[in-house]
Amino acid sequence: MTARFRLSGRAVRPDAPASRFLVTPVTDTDTSLMDKAAAKAVRATPAPLAFRVRGLSDRSIAWLFITPTIALLLAINIFPLIWAVYLSFTNFRANRPNAEINGVGLTNYQRVLNDPDIWQAMQTTAHFVFWTILLQMLIGFALAYLIDRKFRGHAFWTTVILIPMMLSPAVVGNFWRFLYQPQIGLFNYIYSFFTGVPPSSFEMLGSVALSPWAIIIVDTWMWTPYVMLICLAGLRSIPDYIYEAAEVDRASAWRQFWSITVPMALPFIMLAVLFRAIENFKMFDMVVLLTGGGPGSTTEVASITLKREAFESWRTGRASAFAIILFVAVFGLANIYVKALNKVKQR
Amino acid sequence: MAEVSLQNISKSFGDAQAVRNLTLTIRDGEFVVLLGPTGAGKTTTLRLIAGLERPDKGRVTIGGQDMAGAAPAGRDVAFVFQQYSLYPHLTVYENLAFPLRSPARRLGADEIDRRVREVAKMVRIDHKLENRSTRLSGGEMQRVAIGRALVRKPSIYLMDEPLSSLDAKLRGELRLELKRIQSELGSTLLYVTHDQIEAMTMADRIGILNDGELVQLGTPREIYSNPVNLHVAARLGQPHINLIPEGLVPGGRPPKGTKTIGARTEHLEIHAGNGTANAEIDWIEHLGDQSHLHMRIAGHKLVTLANPYVPVSPGDKIMLSLKDPLYFGGDGQRLV
Numbered sequence: 001m002t003a004r005f006r007l008s009g010r011a012v013r014p015d016a017p018a019s020r021f022l023v024t025p026v027t028d029t030d031t032s033l034m035d036k037a038a039a040k041a042v043r044a045t046p047a048p049l050a051f052r053v054r055g056l057s058d059r060s061i062a063w064l065f066i067t068p069t070i071a072l073l074l075a076i077n078i079f080p081l082i083w084a085v086y087l088s089f090t091n092f093r094a095n096r097p098n099a100e101i102n103g104v105g106l107t108n109y110q111r112v113l114n115d116p117d118i119w120q121a122m123q124t125t126a127h128f129v130f131w132t133i134l135l136q137m138l139i140g141f142a143l144a145y146l147i148d149r150k151f152r153g154h155a156f157w158t159t160v161i162l163i164p165m166m167l168s169p170a171v172v173g174n175f176w177r178f179l180y181q182p183q184i185g186l187f188n189y190i191y192s193f194f195t196g197v198p199p200s201s202f203e204m205l206g207s208v209a210l211s212p213w214a215i216i217i218v219d220t221w222m223w224t225p226y227v228m229l230i231c232l233a234g235l236r237s238i239p240d241y242i243y244e245a246a247e248v249d250r251a252s253a254w255r256q257f258w259s260i261t262v263p264m265a266l267p268f269i270m271l272a273v274l275f276r277a278i279e280n281f282k283m284f285d286m287v288v289l290l291t292g293g294g295p296g297s298t299t300e301v302a303s304i305t306l307k308r309e310a311f312e313s314w315r316t317g318r319a320s321a322f323a324i325i326l327f328v329a330v331f332g333l334a335n336i337y338v339k340a341l342n343k344v345k346q347r
Numbered sequence: 348m349a350e351v352s353l354q355n356i357s358k359s360f361g362d363a364q365a366v367r368n369l370t371l372t373i374r375d376g377e378f379v380v381l382l383g384p385t386g387a388g389k390t391t392t393l394r395l396i397a398g399l400e401r402p403d404k405g406r407v408t409i410g411g412q413d414m415a416g417a418a419p420a421g422r423d424v425a426f427v428f429q430q431y432s433l434y435p436h437l438t439v440y441e442n443l444a445f446p447l448r449s450p451a452r453r454l455g456a457d458e459i460d461r462r463v464r465e466v467a468k469m470v471r472i473d474h475k476l477e478n479r480s481t482r483l484s485g486g487e488m489q490r491v492a493i494g495r496a497l498v499r500k501p502s503i504y505l506m507d508e509p510l511s512s513l514d515a516k517l518r519g520e521l522r523l524e525l526k527r528i529q530s531e532l533g534s535t536l537l538y539v540t541h542d543q544i545e546a547m548t549m550a551d552r553i554g555i556l557n558d559g560e561l562v563q564l565g566t567p568r569e570i571y572s573n574p575v576n577l578h579v580a581a582r583l584g585q586p587h588i589n590l591i592p593e594g595l596v597p598g599g600r601p602p603k604g605t606k607t608i609g610a611r612t613e614h615l616e617i618h619a620g621n622g623t624a625n626a627e628i629d630w631i632e633h634l635g636d637q638s639h640l641h642m643r644i645a646g647h648k649l650v651t652l653a654n655p656y657v658p659v660s661p662g663d664k665i666m667l668s669l670k671d672p673l674y675f676g677g678d679g680q681r682l683v
Contacts (some may be wrong), residue, residue: 074386244399245432249495250420259445263436 081327088320095314107322118322119304120297127212128219128301129280133273135220140227141269145261147228148235158232167226173289176218180204180290204290211299215287219280227272234268235261267345274337281330302326348535349410349502351396356405357565358391367559369405373503376533378526382544382582383556383585389539390429392556393505396537397424408500419550420449427506431488439491439534440476443467446499453596462498468526470494485512486552493521497528503535510545522548543583547571555579567570577679580609586639586650588673589615595645597625603683609651616668631661642667675677 056064088108092101113116143161147154164172178204179187189197204214238261246256284303287293293308294301306326310319352372358365368386383390392402398681407414419554425446433442441602447454453461467473470490475483488542493509510518515551519659526549529536540546546553547567554564556580563575569636574580580588589610593601598616601608619642626644633655640659642649644667659665673680 160565240429241428241432242434245426245428245434245495247399247419248397248424248644249499250423250427250449251445252420252450255450260434 006239058294060214072259084320084323087317088324089319092316093314094310094316104317108318111318112209112322112325117297118302118305121300124285124300125281125302126297128216128299130284131213131216131220132223132280133276135216136202136224136227136276137269137273139220139292140272141231141265143224143228144235146232158168161228162225164222165229167222168208169286170289171219172222173286176214176221177205177290178212182206206295208295208298211291211295211341215299217282218286218290222286223276223279227276230275230284231265234265237268238264267341270341270344274334274341278330278334278335281326348502348523349531350374351410351537352408353392353396353533354408354415356392356395356402356407358388358395358400362557364393364400367637369559369561371554371561371564373535373537375535378529378536378549378551379554380538380540380541380550380552381432381554381556382546384541387556388559389556390507390542391509391559393426393539395535396422396503396504397426398422399426399517404672404683413514414454415424417639423501425436425499425501425504426510427492427496427504429507429509429511431493433488433491435481437480438485439467439615441477442491443476443479443494443498446495459577466494466498469488469497470499470525486514486517488619489513490521493525500519500532500534501539503527506536506538508540509538510540510542518545525549543585547583555582573681574609574673575681577607577609579619580673580675581582582667584611586612586652589649591644591649591650592645596667599672599674601674604672604676605682606677607675607679609647609675610669611672614672616670617652617653618666621666624665625665626665628659628661628663629674631659 022030074119089103089105091104093099147161167175175186178184182188182200182203184206185199187204188202191197192199196331202210204210204222209247242260242264243256246260283301283302284307287299287301287304291299293304302322309315309322350372354370356366356369361678367423369388371379371392371394371514378513381392383389385524391400394586395402396409398407398414398417398421404453409422409424434445437445442457443466447462464476465472472487472494475487480488482589483491489509489512493506496504496506496568511523513521522545529549538545538549550567552564553567553570555562558579560673563570563579565573570579571583572582577590579589591608591610593605593608596608596615599608626642626649628640629643631641631653632641636655638653638655638657640651640653641663642651648665654660671683676682
């Protein structure tokens with residue numbers, strides 16, 4: 001105790017004899033008084049020396065580093081978001097910047113929600129999101145399960161499988177338009193090779209019945225590898241000794257799969273679903289290049305409708321209202337989903 | 348329950364030979380402890396019996412049946428893993444019930460519930476049945492791992508250092524408990540440890556493993572009093588056996604070729620040195636019920652147990668002599 005005293009005494013400035021006087025008579029039994037004295041001594045010490053040496057405190061360095069990011073985020077994400085909220089309550093048209101802007105209240109929202117075309121687009125989107133996720137999860141998990149068997153050359157096949165994911169969506173859209181060509185396209189040719197149906201008898205992109213499936217096939221082809229990668233991470237995270245324990249506990253391969261593999265990989269699978277759902281909810285580029293929303297509006301997903309509303313009809317206010325509705329829907333659903341995901345992860 | 352036997356088993360991982368030509372029979376209802384340092388091949392031996400590893404050479408038979416080619420599930424063994432290997436996404440209850448839900452067993456829900464609760468009480472985890480198995484302390488996880496083996500009635504229990512991460516008190520209690528359960532059920536049990544006290548107190552027979560080889564197999568008494576070589580002698584006894592060169596301490600009748608003498612507490616006699624002293628007390632460690640005497644004789648250090656009331660203190664000169672110690676030849680083998 002005395003040692004600690006001397007230390008704190010030394011920290012006291014020489015021109016503060018009062019505190020030093022207070023220090024000396026204290027005995028070991030008098031702890032509270034001692035603590036007070038020590039605290040006083042600490043307060044009397046000149047401002048933290050360590051900080052002065054470095055010039056900046058840790059906190060200011062942290063601020064210095066994140067300020068550019070925050071500024072950028074505010075400028076290109078948060079500000080436009082708030083601006084769009086504002087515009088959604090007005091009759092603003094982006095092609096007439098000089099026209100007077102009038103507040104219209106909730107009219108834009110009312111119109112959007114009552115518009116059958118928009119509901120049609122939402123249905124198309126839902127159909128697209130549902131089927132792409134279902135197919136990608138099934139095929140992706142199956143591929144991951146096979147790759148995880150660690151057969152000879154599994155690293156090579158992993159790379160091969162991952163190639164589609166590395167392409168640009170624009171390139172993929174253009175490629176598949178050629179593949180889907182009824183006369184020269186490889187897709188039709190292969191299909192007819194296996195089924196005997198003449199290749200030019202059907203048009204994947206031109207038919208009302210087939211075009212929604214055409215875009216689902218392309219998206220699945222492109223993004224299944226991504227799902228596989230996440231599922232593979234999930235499967236690899238299950239330690240071998242868990243399977244050894246199950247094996248010794250006489251669990252069949254089927255039971256091991258359902259009571260160990262699936263539940264333990266579930267957080268990863270759910271994460272993959274979340275990523276793919278958010279991505280596909282805002283799907284735009286690939287569909288525009290494949291079908292442009294056609295034929296008619298059979299493949300017109302929500303973001304294409306939104307783009308037409310905003311930059312073809314130039315009803316900026318209405319488009320903003322639609323965008324806000326989409327944003328709230330995705331954000332809300334994602335939040336509920338993340339809560340469920342966390343619950344699964346906590347197990 | 349069944350007799351388990353290993354015949355001329357060898358197993359290597361790459362260049363490392365884990366088990367060399369091991370032959371061992373665990374009789375029906377017997378408690379055998381394999382004792383050895385890290386890397387002696389203890390765990391590999393267990394895994395070979397469980398079928399988690401395939402032997403390079405040799406045969407494993409369980410209940411007289413050759414197990415070559417049988418998967419772990421087909422062997423009906425229970426394994427307590429050193430790293431617990433609990434199912435992290437299941438509760439304690441579900442972990443304990445997991446082996447019982449195997450279709451190979453066909454047990455009713457009531458029967459499963461009864462067995463799980465009974466075993467949970469046995470390993471003192473019944474207050475945490477609904478906890479996630481990852482939300483337990485190391486000792487609790489280890490108890491669940493033991494419980495998961497005990498709910499079953501397998502042909503053999505294989506336990507890989509099951510008490511290693513428990514605190515001293517609980518370890519002592521579970522040691523007794525395990526021994527009691529084993530003798531009540533009459534189960535066959537192969538237990539791996541590096542703790543000599545566990546080996547001495549629980550085993551019907553102890554097998555000493557070194558470098559993948561079974562050096563000696565016998566009752567704890569035999570292993571303790573008749574070790575075949577220096578290695579075995581050094582594995583048992585607290586304090587550690589004193590290994591001193593021949594001729595340093597008077598007494599005993601060393602046979603021809605003796606190089607080293609092994610002297611435990613009971614092999615050393617201490618007398619007050621009245622002018623004939625040959626050793627000196629260096630230090631005394633008081634353990635409460637007994638003391639460790641550290642002595643020095645001609646530059647060699649010896650440790651022995653002593654009654655705490657022996658009237659000696661550091662610096663005292665004493666007369667040290669041997670009484671029927673263990674003799675070892677130049678190759679480390681015991682000489683009789």
